[in-house]
Amino acid sequence: MKPVSQRAASLLLMLAAFLWGGSVIAQKWGVTHFPPLRLALLRGVGATLCLLPFWWGSNDRRPFKRGELPLLFSLAFLSMIGNQLANYYGLRTIPASEAGIIMGSTPVLTALLSALFFREPLTRRRTAGCLLSFIGIVLVVARPPQAQAVASWRGDLFVCLGVLSWVSYTLLARSILKEHSSLALTMATFSIGTMLIVPLAIWETAPLQSVPPSAWGALTYLILFASVIAFFAWNIGLQAVGPTRASIFSNLIPVTALVLGVVLLSETISIKQLAGMGLILVSVWMVNRREGES
Template identity: 25%
Template sequence: MAYPHPGWRGHLQVALAMAMVGSFVVVGKLLDAALPIGVLSWLRFSVALLVLWPWVYWKKLPQPQGREWGQLALAAFCGVFGFSLCTLYGVRDLPGIEAGILLGTLPACVALVAWGLLKQRPDRRATIAIVLACLATVLLQTPAQSVVGGHALRGSVLIILALLGEGVFAAMGQTLGQRLSPLVVTTWVSTFAWLMFLPLAVWEAPRVVWSQLGLPHLATMLYLGLGITVLCFVLFFHGVRQISSAATGVLTTVLPLSATLLSALILHEPLQLQHAAALGLVVAAVLVVVRPAVTVQPA
């Protein structure tokens, strides 16, 4: 008979976190005209830290020690700062279809980094799910109408670096979660990311017309800081310490799927048949990796 999967909460938490990260695409487009990426990111983490630090102080949770400081800084640099910048500039240098194919390998990159850093080799079911997830993400992309510039190699390298950075982020989340609370990990990753975005924000700030910012921008910024950062990171770090890195990699497919669906609902971008096919592949991949193995009891 089949028993309830002990990590179903972890799978759900990571999937919800990835769905929230996917909403960042829509939020970023809504704020793009008002705030550049450096200022936007710095303000996002400023809002988050106003909540996180009092929360951590009140809970009196164990703090990082020894090599954990370096792991936290690495997670922030690779999975937050580096991932954001490499993806942003990489997509500018690539035709959409090529960027989509590279981004579609995110589940495989997460599993590959985990194999190298944590020695977690994906089993057969996880490998099948990773392949399905990669195919789903590729289907979410549409062919580019024209070639973007002559820097395809540079763009490809940046996208690959971004994906490897996300893999490091997931691996460090599993490692840090063995001792530290997800709240502590979230707080310190956010603090390091805040410091990393600060120089870029200072450089970009003079170009911002602050008088044009109103209540909608404020509300969106609060969602970025409290939802996509605080809630999302806590969910993610709770989830990754309960499931394998291969499963985490598969569930990252929810990110582009969420971005696609929310873009259709909020930005009124058209949905196509390929999106429905991608949804089916995502569901299949998640079921493969989440569904527990069936154990047959002797009669």
């Protein structure tokens, strides 16, 4: 599959970010009723089964080269364990808004590591866009600390680990995407990652309590929308625009989570949060705009 246009890539990256924004709420609700390892296993199995018919009917069923296998296993580990599982454990002890603040560091960290390890140009405009987006994230999700909502430092550490894992996945995945389609990479990521989680989930001793229909609905969302559609869209966009420009769209995740919180949980949006959302949208435009455009 050839890379899509810049505009189409931007739309796909936005779609992935919006779906992942909804997944923050779904993950928070999911870990309330499922043990983290069991939730990760169910999500991985479901996503793999959903992707299987699409992958089987595609034109890219070429086996990966032996030399690519270590990188594939690394990507699967970073995605399924380093990112998803770390977020699950983090969201058990900290509120989703606090996790969103930490996730706001994704594009800044991606741009810095891209410049450091891959010599990707870090222009003043992109630097300013990354910093502006981080300020916007803080304005959107930062709230005065409350005694009943004080997060555990371990939860913060888990989410930080999840961010670092996702940045590493985004940077390393582009070498695979030069030779294989985004569907092939997504299928390999979930199938290998699920196999890595199986032995861990078997050892998990946490009992599975009665699961309400809403929790199964959250799991369904995580499988179909946050896994299959979002990962596929993200990898297509990543293939077209590169990791630095792709990562800036991750700042739309907490914005989406905030909007869904208003719709689903009757929360209110302050002027400060509206201003933060505006800064994030401006930062997306700044980083995504081509050099030389006014």
